[in-house]
Amino acid sequence: MTTNTRDKIIELAQEAIATRGYSAFSFRELAAELGIKSASIHYHFPTKTHLGVEVARNYRSRLQLALEHIAGQEPDPKEALENLVVIFRQEAATSQRMTVCTMLAAEIKNLPDEIQREMKAFYDLNLNWIASRLLESGLSGGESYEKARQIFALLQGGLMGAKGQNDPAYFDVVMKAVQRLIHS
Amino acid sequence: MTTNTRDKIIELAQEAIATRGYSAFSFRELAAELGIKSASIHYHFPTKTHLGVEVARNYRSRLQLALEHIAGQEPDPKEALENLVVIFRQEAATSQRMTVCTMLAAEIKNLPDEIQREMKAFYDLNLNWIASRLLESGLSGGESYEKARQIFALLQGGLMGAKGQNDPAYFDVVMKAVQRLIHS
DNA sequence: ACCTGAACACCGTTCAAGT
DNA sequence: ACCTGAACACCGTTCAAGT
Numbered sequence: 001m002t003t004n005t006r007d008k009i010i011e012l013a014q015e016a017i018a019t020r021g022y023s024a025f026s027f028r029e030l031a032a033e034l035g036i037k038s039a040s041i042h043y044h045f046p047t048k049t050h051l052g053v054e055v056a057r058n059y060r061s062r063l064q065l066a067l068e069h070i071a072g073q074e075p076d077p078k079e080a081l082e083n084l085v086v087i088f089r090q091e092a093a094t095s096q097r098m099t100v101c102t103m104l105a106a107e108i109k110n111l112p113d114e115i116q117r118e119m120k121a122f123y124d125l126n127l128n129w130i131a132s133r134l135l136e137s138g139l140s141g142g143e144s145y146e147k148a149r150q151i152f153a154l155l156q157g158g159l160m161g162a163k164g165q166n167d168p169a170y171f172d173v174v175m176k177a178v179q180r181l182i183h184s
Numbered sequence: 185m186t187t188n189t190r191d192k193i194i195e196l197a198q199e200a201i202a203t204r205g206y207s208a209f210s211f212r213e214l215a216a217e218l219g220i221k222s223a224s225i226h227y228h229f230p231t232k233t234h235l236g237v238e239v240a241r242n243y244r245s246r247l248q249l250a251l252e253h254i255a256g257q258e259p260d261p262k263e264a265l266e267n268l269v270v271i272f273r274q275e276a277a278t279s280q281r282m283t284v285c286t287m288l289a290a291e292i293k294n295l296p297d298e299i300q301r302e303m304k305a306f307y308d309l310n311l312n313w314i315a316s317r318l319l320e321s322g323l324s325g326g327e328s329y330e331k332a333r334q335i336f337a338l339l340q341g342g343l344m345g346a347k348g349q350n351d352p353a354y355f356d357v358v359m360k361a362v363q364r365l366i367h368s
Numbered sequence: 369a370c371c372t373g374a375a376c377a378c379c380g381t382t383c384a385a386g387t
Numbered sequence: 388a389c390c391t392g393a394a395c396a397c398c399g400t401t402c403a404a405g406t
Contacts, residue, residue, distance in 0.1 A: 020294035023208040026379060034380065038380080040390050107291035107347040110204035123348055149354055150361035153341030154334070160344070161337050164307055166290040170333055175366065177334035210398060224371050224397080232399065
């Protein structure tokens with residue numbers, strides 16, 4: 001069918017990284033879920049690094065599309081920022097996709113260079129998009145730069161706290177501070 | 185001397201978890217740094233879980249002392265909160281000790297129950313202390329509860345962002361938002 | 369009391385070999 | 388084009404054995 005082995009591997013790896021982390025998941029457990037041998041995964045992805053890069057790039061490109069969609073659809077920059085919060089909440093609740101990047105960010109010092117570069121690009125994508133919306137809303141360049149980092153720290157810290165406390169409400173409480181930053 | 189093997193193992197493990205994560209560090213690499221065999225580490229810590237718990241507990245008890253010291257020394261609750269920010273910044277800059285808990289928080293779903301419980305206690309310690317200071321400063325119980333989570337999310341998100349962007353200034357920019365939350 | 373060597377089932381990776 | 392079996396050096400863990 002359309003769902004080939006390669007795509008299934010990426011999806012399983014995504015889930016595994018989100019829940020347990022990059023260095024904790026194994027080719028052998030992925031292979032077992034797919035009904036093949038671990039050596040077969042190396043046919044699709046020569047090394048674990050290649051697979052990790054693909055997972056990160058996969059998610060980043062999907063987020064980029066979503067961000068472009070919001071910015072194109074919603075002319076009010078403050079409303080666009082509210083939509084970003086909604087995306088983060090959904091991703092956090094349903095899939096674990098958002099968590100992939102929080103996991104990789106925490107592990108970053110242990111990751112191969114290629115994945116580190118991918119994560120750096122992920123930060124830049126988010127920070128630049130948030131700062132652009134803040135600029136549109138009338139803030140100065142300096143203010144936008146600072147506030148973008150504060151908002152993103154709240155998003156990441158809120159996700160980690162909700163996970164650490166095993167309490168989705170944690171994220172929502174933290175998001176109230178984001179609202180205040182957006183509308184001030 | 186006073187520095188026995190057991191303490192050295194904890195210190196090395198602490199550093200290893202902070203930089204690479206719990207599942208990424210190995211007994212064999214610790215043993216090599218100590219000039220002993222990996223089987224010898226199991227004499228001091230039966231399993232990796234025991235060592236992980238000890239590292240987490242070790243750091244948490246030190247933080248608890250520091251928090252009690254601040255609260256006892258500084259009667260002004262807002263100044264006490266400022267001191268907490270200073271502690272986080274120092275720990276982030278010099279040792280990697282603060283990062284231990286950010287790492288473990290990210291990996292939490294993959295950790296043994298005992299370490300998960302230790303992390304939960306770490307969150308409670310921080311959140312309750314922050315909320316207590318906010319209560320003293322005149323906020324209501326509900327406001328203190330919410331603001332404590334927002335401040336802690338900024339602290340954790342700021343640490344992760346500084347690491348992910350490899351830029352210590354990231355943390356300081358995020359802390360400006362913490363100041364605003366403290367003095368509002 | 370503290371350490372070691374050897375074994376176990378795990379891991380990523382390689383490669384010749386199968387279809 | 389896709390998968391396998393067998394081998395390699397790694398991992399946590401156990402345990403009998405050394406001092």
